[in-house]
Amino acid sequence: MNHPTAPPLPRTLLAMSAQIHGMLRTDPAFDRLTEVATVDPDLLVTDFDSAEAAVLAGTEVLFTHWGAPRLTEDALRRMPGLRAVVHAAGSVKAHVTDAVWQRGITVSSAAAANALPVAEFTLAAILFANKRVLDVAHTYRTERAPIDLLTFYGGYGNHRRTVGVVGASRVGRRVIELLRPFDLDVLVHDPFLAPKDAEALGAEPAGLDDLARRSHVVSVHAPELPETRHMFDDRRLALMRDGATLVNTARGSLVDTGALTRELVSGRLHAVLDVTDPDVLPPDSPLHDLPNVLLTPHIAGSLGNELGRMTAWAIDEVDRYARGLPFAHPVGPDELSRLA
Structure with missing residues (x-):
């Protein structure tokens, strides 16, 4: 046979x-x-x-x-x-x-597989940002003594904070999914995402300027395209509320590095930057040493x-x-x- x-x-x-x-x-x-x-x-x-x-x-x-x-x-x-x-x-x-x-x-x-650790990194960054972990750690390291947390950080925490997700990419969608168990309000901006689809994800659709104004943390997950270059420039960064945090795990070119550096040096904004423009910042960039910046060398993805x-x-x-x-x-x- x-x-x-x-x-x-x-x-x-x-x-x-x-x-x-x-x-x-x-x-x-x-x-x-x-x-x-x-x-x-x-x-x-x-x-x-x-x-x-x-x-x-x-x-x-x-x-x-x-x-x-x-x-x-x-x-x-x-x-x-x-x-x-x-x-x-x-x-x-x-x-x-x-x-x-x-x-x-x-x-x-395998982009969908690579999206998973990026989203996990982003979730940690958001939760740490709202708790002001970088600030507290820096102060504690400097003072090396008891800190009056209620006086210095009484206005912070993760209850009913607003998180703005820019880009309903694989990573952006996974971030929104990971945020569901928390008492956070989530906004999403994506020109390719219909309002009903945003709501199905569990997020409120928002214009980019509106998202920048309302969010305590803005997390960027948009693609690198000519029209997204410097989407966060001087004008849009100025819309962000005092003390807000910008998280970028997408591409450095989406943010105007000079404009963001000015905001960070002033202390008005905070940032978690896994990508920058240029990819490797010059040694004299103030972003290396600012206490309100967490700078990592593109480690959010698979490692x-x-x-x-x-x-x-x-x-x-x-x-x-x-x-x-x-x-x-x-x-x-x-x-x-x-x-x-």
Whole structure:
């Protein structure tokens, strides 16, 4: 009796930075890739120009991560059998070009997995901001003596504070979801979000200026687009109430760094900044030392063992492709224009 032969597993090639590849090779989640694809886990491409022609020509699925080389028309000509790009990280903007979709190549991203730690970081930032944790810690470190908390911080706390979420992205929606158990009032601004959909999320739709005026904490989760550059400029920052906190875990360009620096130096506003413009601030930037600023080097997204979650999601996508199923987390050209 003849038994049907299982279709061959897709020939898959790794494309990412050597550093990331080294980290993935030690992650137990990565081992499953060999079960769902024909892949050499030790073979890595960091530059399509120097890659072996036969390897590129035989590739059906490209498994990418941070540091993947750009998929230009020239690169794609060297991969005539390429049918899918599976990105084991968030944004694909750095390496996926229009030529990919013009060739009919499908794309998947683990952005939804990467959104989870960003939202968790944001939740912690919001709760800490409303409790003035940075201020209290700085004062306690300076005084090294009992502090009259009711006198200095009696007006702060997390009861019935207003949080403004800018951008109903994957992260923004997850932040709103995480805020539900708390006694907070949540506003949301997103030009692509209908009022009924905002209410379904559990947030009140608001114009951006109105959100800036009313919020005790403003958290930015919008994509980096020409129209969102410096969306928080001198004028809009001035609308924020005295003592409000700006949280930015999206992209540094969404905030005018000079304008925000002036507000922070004056002490009128507070900030939690995981991203800045430029990405690395100059050593003499006052933001490094201000007591009302928490400055971190882009750690809100997947870090350390959290990379394994994105890897697992991406391998699930390769498995779906191998079984002839559509991606669970596809990325298309229209969606790409609204992503970070």
